[in-house]
Each structure stands twice: as structure tokens, then as C-alpha cells.
Amino acid sequence: MSYRIEVRFTPVFEFMASLHTYICRKSHKKIDLSLSWAREIEGQLTPDLAAVLHNMNVDDDWKWMYLLVCLRVEAEEPEDFIEWFSKRTVLELSEIFARYSFPYTDDIAAFQSRMTYVFTGWNEQYFRLLDSAVIQHLCQEVRNRKQQLSQFPQKEVLDDATNGLMFRDINGLERLLLVPQFHFQPLNVILHFGDTLLCHYSSRLYMGDKDLIPTHHLRVIRSLGEKNRLKILRFLHQAPRSFIEIVRHLKLSKGITHDHLSKLRGAGLVYAHFEGENLVEYSLRLHALEHILPNVMNYLEQ
Numbered sequence: 001m002s003y004r005i006e007v008r009f010t011p012v013f014e015f016m017a018s019l020h021t022y023i024c025r026k027s028h029k030k031i032d033l034s035l036s037w038a039r040e041i042e043g044q045l046t047p048d049l050a051a052v053l054h055n056m057n058v059d060d061d062w063k064w065m066y067l068l069v070c071l072r073v074e075a076e077e078p079e080d081f082i083e084w085f086s087k088r089t090v091l092e093l094s095e096i097f098a099r100y101s102f103p104y105t106d107d108i109a110a111f112q113s114r115m116t117y118v119f120t121g122w123n124e125q126y127f128r129l130l131d132s133a134v135i136q137h138l139c140q141e142v143r144n145r146k147q148q149l150s151q152f153p154q155k156e157v158l159d160d161a162t163n164g165l166m167f168r169d170i171n172g173l174e175r176l177l178l179v180p181q182f183h184f185q186p187l188n189v190i191l192h193f194g195d196t197l198l199c200h201y202s203s204r205l206y207m208g209d210k211d212l213i214p215t216h217h218l219r220v221i222r223s224l225g226e227k228n229r230l231k232i233l234r235f236l237h238q239a240p241r242s243f244i245e246i247v248r249h250l251k252l253s254k255g256i257t258h259d260h261l262s263k264l265r266g267a268g269l270v271y272a273h274f275e276g277e278n279l280v281e282y283s284l285r286l287h288a289l290e291h292i293l294p295n296v297m298n299y300l301e302q
Contacts, residue, residue, distance in 0.1 A: 002169050003197075005154045007145040007161070007178045009138050010076035014181060015127050016066055017200055019119075021183040022126075023056045030262065032185045032206065032215060041126055049121040056118065065115055067100060067193055070177075078123045086116045100193065134182050137205045141180040162188070162201040163216070163268035164285045168275050173197055186219065186266035192276045213299045216268070220292055223267035228252065229260050233284060236270060240283035
């Protein structure tokens with residue numbers, strides 16, 4: 001790989017991850033925090049803020065605010081970023097967004113006002129109340145990954161950190177920025193901004209799970225208990241396959257096939273190969289299968 005890998009975390013990244021998790025309603029049944037988390041948080045919010053969040057668009061509103069977070073590297077806390085953003089002029093924001101084909105160039109002032117309200121409200125009513133152990137864990141995760149990068153090849157660190165995400169070289173890509181996240185586990189967020197590809201990966205932090213088998217190990221076991229997923233793994237054992245090839249092999253709908261692949265991805269049993277933000281094919285992550293029995297035995301012997 002010709003691009004360099006960096007691992008970074010400040011609280012504003014998890015602030016963004018938590019907001020993404022809440023407004024991405026279609027994923028609430030797939031995340032470890034579950035639909036009950038979203039319902040509980042909605043009960044904490046004022047009706048006005050809940051209504052605005054209900055209408056937020058991940059691919060526009062949230063994504064373009066994340067671009068600003070990535071550019072504003074000095075802002076470590078949500079409050080720092082909110083203050084910086086609220087004080088930008090329309091011209092300053094327009095110049096930034098124009099470089100990335102921002103879709104709301106005719107109404108930057110309204111966008112700025114709305115997002116300042118949303119971010120201030122989300123911080124006051126949810127994020128600042130978050131258990132500090134989450135932030136501490138994410139900071140430690142970054143320290144551990146940076147140490148790995150100093151000792152092992154980049155590809156090995158990427159594999160271990162992301163549980164099987166692989167990113168191909170593409171024109172103009174100089175940096176892969178890995179950011180650990182808690183709220184959206186086991187799913188990932190992948191964004192391409194100019195010369196940077198950003199990947200939010202699961203930090204494998206599970207609150208209140210100390211006396212149980214680790215959630216990511218349990219996810220592996222559960223993912224194997226379905227015949228079509230085993231058929232996918234056997235198919236991938238022959239060669240890497242595209243999504244359409246897997247659909248045709250299973251003779252199932254795209255939606256059902258996608259759900260099976262999501263389970264296998266969450267368990268880290270397959271590699272997901274990306275070109276930028278686009279997932280182009282899957283392959284078998286064989287060493288994850290080889291670790292199943294040792295992980296179960298380790299749990300039994302504790």
C-alpha cells in the first residue's frame with residue numbers, strides 16, 4: 001500500500017460518531033447498543049431537538065460537518081469545535097465546502113445556524129453525560145494501535161484493528177485515517193475526503209460485559225449458526241467474490257444476502273475490500289476462523 005496509515009482520536013470524533021449512530025435509524029437494529037438505546041436517548045432530548053434530529057440526513061448534514069471536524073484538527077472537545085464553527089463567516093465556509101462540492105452553497109447561513117443548534121443540543125443533552133470510561137478506553141486504543149504501527153507492517157495493523165477491512169490504492173489517496181469508535185459497533189463508517197480516507201472502526205468496548213464471553217467472540221459463534229452464511233464462507237474459500245456473485249450463488253434476494261454478509265463482516269470472518277468508499281469484493285478471513293476454538297476454550301478455562 002502506498003498510502004500511510006494514521007490512528008487518531010479526540011472526544012469530538014466520538015461526539016460525531018454518537019450523533020451519526022442516533023440519526024442513522026436504519027442501523028439501530030444492527031448495532032450493539034440496539035434500538036432500546038435510541039429510544040432511551042430520544043426520551044432525554046427536548047421535543048424540538050428530537051424533531052430536528054429526526055430530519056437530519058447522514059449523507060449531507062452530518063457528513064459535511066464531519067469534513068469540518070477533520071479539517072479543524074485543533075478542536076479536541078465538542079465545545080471547541082462548536083465555538084469555531086459558529087464563528088465562521090459564510091464566505092469562509094463557502095470556500096471550504098466549494099473544494100469538496102458541498103451541496104448547500106446557496107444557503108450556508110441557514111445550514112450553519114441549524115447545525116450549531118443541533119451540535120450544541122446534542123452535546124448538552126447527551127454527549128457530555130457519557131460515561132468517561134468510554135473516552136478513556138478510546139484514547140488507550142489509539143495509544144495501543146500507534147505502538148503496533150511502530151512495530152508491525154501497516155497491513156497487519158489495519159487487519160487487526162478493523163477486523164477485516166482492506167483498502168486498495170486509488171489515485172490521489174495519501175492517508176488512511178483510522179478512528180476508533182464505541183457507539184456504532186460493530187458497523188463502520190468510511191468517508192473519502194480529498195487525499196484522505198477516513199475509517200471509523202469498532203474499538204471492541206462493551207460496557208458491563210466483564211463476566212461474559214467477549215461480545216466480538218460471541219458474534220463469531222452466532223454468525224456461524226446459519227447455513228447460508230456457511231455457504232458464503234465456503235464460496236469465498238475458493239476465491240474472492242463480488243456481492244453480485246454471492247447473490248447469484250445463494251439464489252437469495254440482495255437484501256437477505258446483504259444481511260448475511262453484514263453478520264459475517266461484524267464477526268470479522270470475511271475481508272471487505274474497498275476502493276475509496278466503494279466495497280468491491282469479499283474474501284475469506286481464514287485466521288479468524290482458526291481463532292474460534294482457542295477463544296472459546298480461553299473463556300471456559302477462566
